[in-house]
Amino acid sequence: QKEVEQNSGPLSVPEGAIASLNCTYSDRGSQSFFWYRQYSGKSPELIMSIYSNGDKEDGRFTAQLNKASQYVSLLIRDSQPSDSATYLCAVILSGAGSYQLTFGKGTKLSVIP
Amino acid sequence: GAGVSQSPSNKVTEKGKDVELRCDPISGHTALYWYRQSLGQGLEFLIYFQGNSAPDKSGLPSDRFSAERTGGSVSTLTIQRTQQEDSAVYLCASSLLNRGNSPLHFGNGTRLTVT
Numbered sequence: 010q011k012e013v014e015q016n017s018g019p020l021s022v023p024e025g026a027i028a029s030l031n032c033t034y035s036d037r038g039s040q041s042f043f044w045y046r047q048y049s050g051k052s053p054e055l056i057m058s059i060y061s062n063g064d065k066e067d068g069r070f071t072a073q074l075n076k077a078s079q080y081v082s083l084l085i086r087d088s089q090p091s092d093s094a095t096y097l098c099a100v101i102l103s104g105a106g107s108y109q110l111t112f113g114k115g116t117k118l119s120v121i122p
Numbered sequence: 123g124a125g126v127s128q129s130p131s132n133k134v135t136e137k138g139k140d141v142e143l144r145c146d147p148i149s150g151h152t153a154l155y156w157y158r159q160s161l162g163q164g165l166e167f168l169i170y171f172q173g174n175s176a177p178d179k180s181g182l183p184s185d186r187f188s189a190e191r192t193g194g195s196v197s198t199l200t201i202q203r204t205q206q207e208d209s210a211v212y213l214c215a216s217s218l219l220n221r222g223n224s225p226l227h228f229g230n231g232t233r234l235t236v237t
Contacts, residue, residue: 043225052213052228053165097164109155109178110226114164 013100015113023121028085030096030116035079038103042074043110044083045097053097057083088120124148126229128214134235135204143199143232147216154197155217155226156189160210168212171197204236 012035022028030044041060045053059065059072059081071084081100085092095115102111127146135141147154156168167181171191182188186205191197201208211233215226 052230054228055225058225099165109167109170109181110165111167112157112165 013098013111013113015096015098015116017114018117019119020116021119021121022088024088024090026088028088028092028118028120030083030085030098030118032081032083032098032113033079034081034098034100036100036102037076037079039076039079039100040103041101042072042081043099044070044072044081045099045112047095047097047115049094085118088118090120090122093118093120126214126216126227128212128229128232130232131230132233132235134237137206137236138203140200140202141204141234143201143212143214143234145197145199145214145216145229147195147197147214148218148227149195151216151218151227152194153217153219153224154191155215156197156199157213157215158210159213159231165213168199201234204234206236209234209236 014033044057046056047053057070057072059074062074062076065072069086073082095117097115098113099110126148129144133141154171157165159165169176169182169189170178173194174191186202189199211231213228213231215228217224217226
């Protein structure tokens with residue numbers, strides 16, 4: 010079964026520190042990867058997408074992709090209490106034809122003031 | 123509209139009753155997805171529409187679940203003879219194109235409680 014795995018956490022970091030969130034996926038043919046943020050009781054919102062090996066930076070967020078290791082990560086620099094949320098890794102699996110996103114169960118991040 | 127709209131926001135129903143959940147996607151978005159999220163769990167894919175057709179229904183958990191989309195816009199997810207395990211938040215998302223690099227925009231969801 011094709012899966013997306015995340016550590017459920019909670020991951021606690023002090024304000025101003027770097028938060029590192031990790032995700033592994035089982036489908037070697039996957040090409041598109043996304044990070045969504047979900048605040049408690051709210052719907053997911055897209056924060057980053059990445060398609061090529063390497064790093065992609067957007068403000069305080071950096072997504073890292075290593076297709077050979079089937080690993081994608083999200084770094085949050087200068088973490089703020091407002092970053093406290095559940096972060097969902099999502100992958101478009103190969104061969105499905107419908108471009109459905111398969112989500113991990115999410116990592117809960119808590120930024121301590 | 124400005125975003126994906128779902129209704130109702132909350133629905134409480136008795137076991138065995140049928141329910142209909144509605145999704146109004148962002149105008150012009152051709153792809154529409156239904157997911158469900160149980161308490162403390164990740165998002166579970168249910169069904170995907172491209173226009174009015176549903177090329178991928180693989181996530182529907184049983185034949186009690188069905189969905190349709192009309193006019194390439196509004197979609198309805200119907201659950202017949204609801205069971206307690208159907209209790210979850212049902213999320214609808216739309217995207218501009220059916221492409222791997224077209225992000226999904228989610229609605230606020232319908233919280234379904236089956237008593």
